[in-house]
Amino acid sequence: MSKELSQEERAEFAIEVERLRQEHRDLDAAIDALTSVGADDRLQLQRLKKRKLMLRDRITFLEDALTPDIIA
Template sequence: MSRELSEEERAEFANEIERLRQEHRDLDAAIDALMAVGANDALQLQRLKKRKLALRDRISFLEDTLTPDIIA
Protein backbone atom coordinates (compact mmCIF):
# COMPACT_ATOMS: atom_id res chain seq x y z
CA MET A 1 0.00 0.00 0.00
CA SER A 2 1.77 3.11 -1.19
CA ARG A 3 0.62 6.67 -1.15
CA GLU A 4 1.12 9.19 -3.90
CA LEU A 5 4.02 11.58 -3.49
CA SER A 6 3.42 15.29 -3.04
CA GLU A 7 4.89 17.72 -5.55
CA GLU A 8 7.43 18.77 -2.92
CA GLU A 9 8.51 15.17 -2.35
CA ARG A 10 8.75 14.58 -6.11
CA ALA A 11 10.95 17.68 -6.45
CA GLU A 12 13.16 16.55 -3.55
CA PHE A 13 13.56 13.11 -5.12
CA ALA A 14 14.36 14.62 -8.51
CA ASN A 15 16.99 16.88 -6.91
CA GLU A 16 18.51 13.95 -5.04
CA ILE A 17 18.60 11.88 -8.24
CA GLU A 18 20.48 14.64 -10.06
CA ARG A 19 22.94 15.05 -7.17
CA LEU A 20 23.54 11.29 -7.06
CA ARG A 21 24.00 11.12 -10.84
CA GLN A 22 26.65 13.85 -10.60
CA GLU A 23 28.44 11.98 -7.81
CA HIS A 24 28.23 8.80 -9.92
CA ARG A 25 29.84 10.62 -12.88
CA ASP A 26 32.52 12.05 -10.58
CA LEU A 27 33.33 8.58 -9.24
CA ASP A 28 33.50 7.26 -12.78
CA ALA A 29 36.03 9.97 -13.65
CA ALA A 30 38.03 9.25 -10.48
CA ILE A 31 38.14 5.53 -11.26
CA ASP A 32 39.22 6.23 -14.85
CA ALA A 33 41.92 8.63 -13.62
CA LEU A 34 43.30 6.13 -11.11
CA MET A 35 43.44 3.44 -13.75
CA ALA A 36 45.00 5.79 -16.32
CA VAL A 37 47.91 6.72 -14.05
CA GLY A 38 48.45 3.08 -13.22
CA ALA A 39 47.62 3.44 -9.55
CA ASN A 40 47.84 -0.02 -8.06
CA ASP A 41 45.67 0.75 -5.07
CA ALA A 42 43.21 -2.08 -5.55
CA LEU A 43 41.48 -1.36 -2.25
CA GLN A 44 40.83 2.26 -3.20
CA LEU A 45 39.48 1.21 -6.62
CA GLN A 46 37.27 -1.41 -4.96
CA ARG A 47 35.86 1.18 -2.54
CA LEU A 48 35.14 3.65 -5.34
CA LYS A 49 33.43 0.98 -7.43
CA LYS A 50 31.39 -0.20 -4.43
CA ARG A 51 30.27 3.38 -3.73
CA LYS A 52 29.39 3.80 -7.42
CA LEU A 53 27.19 0.67 -7.29
CA ALA A 54 25.47 1.90 -4.12
CA LEU A 55 24.72 5.19 -5.86
CA ARG A 56 23.30 3.35 -8.87
CA ASP A 57 21.04 1.32 -6.56
CA ARG A 58 19.80 4.46 -4.78
CA ILE A 59 19.18 6.24 -8.09
CA SER A 60 17.19 3.24 -9.35
CA PHE A 61 15.15 3.15 -6.15
CA LEU A 62 14.31 6.85 -6.39
CA GLU A 63 13.46 6.61 -10.09
CA ASP A 64 11.17 3.64 -9.38
CA THR A 65 9.50 5.61 -6.59
CA LEU A 66 8.88 8.56 -8.91
CA THR A 67 7.49 6.37 -11.69
CA PRO A 68 3.87 5.48 -11.02
CA ASP A 69 2.93 1.82 -11.12
CA ILE A 70 1.05 0.98 -14.29
CA ILE A 71 -1.14 -2.06 -14.16
CA ALA A 72 -1.17 -3.64 -17.58
Protein backbone atom coordinates in the same frame (compact mmCIF):
# COMPACT_ATOMS: atom_id res chain seq x y z
CA MET B 1 5.36 2.48 -3.87
CA SER B 2 2.19 2.15 -1.86
CA LYS B 3 1.49 5.84 -1.30
CA GLU B 4 1.27 8.68 -3.78
CA LEU B 5 4.12 11.18 -3.57
CA SER B 6 3.34 14.84 -3.07
CA GLN B 7 4.68 17.40 -5.53
CA GLU B 8 7.21 18.51 -2.92
CA GLU B 9 8.45 14.93 -2.40
CA ARG B 10 8.69 14.44 -6.17
CA ALA B 11 10.77 17.60 -6.50
CA GLU B 12 13.06 16.54 -3.64
CA PHE B 13 13.51 13.08 -5.18
CA ALA B 14 14.29 14.58 -8.58
CA ILE B 15 16.89 16.90 -7.08
CA GLU B 16 18.47 14.02 -5.16
CA VAL B 17 18.54 11.86 -8.30
CA GLU B 18 20.41 14.56 -10.20
CA ARG B 19 22.89 15.04 -7.33
CA LEU B 20 23.50 11.30 -7.15
CA ARG B 21 23.97 11.07 -10.93
CA GLN B 22 26.60 13.80 -10.75
CA GLU B 23 28.40 12.02 -7.92
CA HIS B 24 28.21 8.78 -9.95
CA ARG B 25 29.82 10.53 -12.94
CA ASP B 26 32.50 12.00 -10.68
CA LEU B 27 33.30 8.57 -9.26
CA ASP B 28 33.49 7.17 -12.78
CA ALA B 29 36.01 9.86 -13.71
CA ALA B 30 38.03 9.19 -10.55
CA ILE B 31 38.10 5.45 -11.29
CA ASP B 32 39.19 6.12 -14.87
CA ALA B 33 41.91 8.49 -13.68
CA LEU B 34 43.28 5.99 -11.16
CA THR B 35 43.37 3.18 -13.69
CA SER B 36 44.88 5.32 -16.46
CA VAL B 37 47.84 6.46 -14.34
CA GLY B 38 48.47 2.87 -13.36
CA ALA B 39 47.77 3.39 -9.68
CA ASP B 40 47.95 0.02 -7.99
CA ASP B 41 45.76 0.93 -5.04
CA ARG B 42 43.24 -1.87 -5.43
CA LEU B 43 41.58 -1.15 -2.12
CA GLN B 44 40.86 2.45 -3.15
CA LEU B 45 39.50 1.31 -6.52
CA GLN B 46 37.35 -1.29 -4.81
CA ARG B 47 35.91 1.33 -2.44
CA LEU B 48 35.15 3.73 -5.29
CA LYS B 49 33.43 1.01 -7.30
CA LYS B 50 31.40 -0.10 -4.29
CA ARG B 51 30.28 3.48 -3.66
CA LYS B 52 29.38 3.79 -7.34
CA LEU B 53 27.20 0.66 -7.11
CA MET B 54 25.49 1.97 -3.97
CA LEU B 55 24.73 5.22 -5.79
CA ARG B 56 23.29 3.31 -8.75
CA ASP B 57 21.01 1.35 -6.40
CA ARG B 58 19.79 4.54 -4.72
CA ILE B 59 19.19 6.24 -8.08
CA THR B 60 17.18 3.23 -9.26
CA PHE B 61 15.12 3.26 -6.06
CA LEU B 62 14.31 6.96 -6.40
CA GLU B 63 13.51 6.67 -10.10
CA ASP B 64 11.15 3.79 -9.35
CA ALA B 65 9.45 5.92 -6.68
CA LEU B 66 9.03 8.74 -9.20
CA THR B 67 7.54 6.46 -11.86
CA PRO B 68 3.81 5.93 -11.35
CA ASP B 69 2.57 2.36 -11.10
CA ILE B 70 0.69 1.37 -14.23
CA ILE B 71 -1.64 -1.56 -13.89
CA ALA B 72 -2.00 -3.26 -17.24
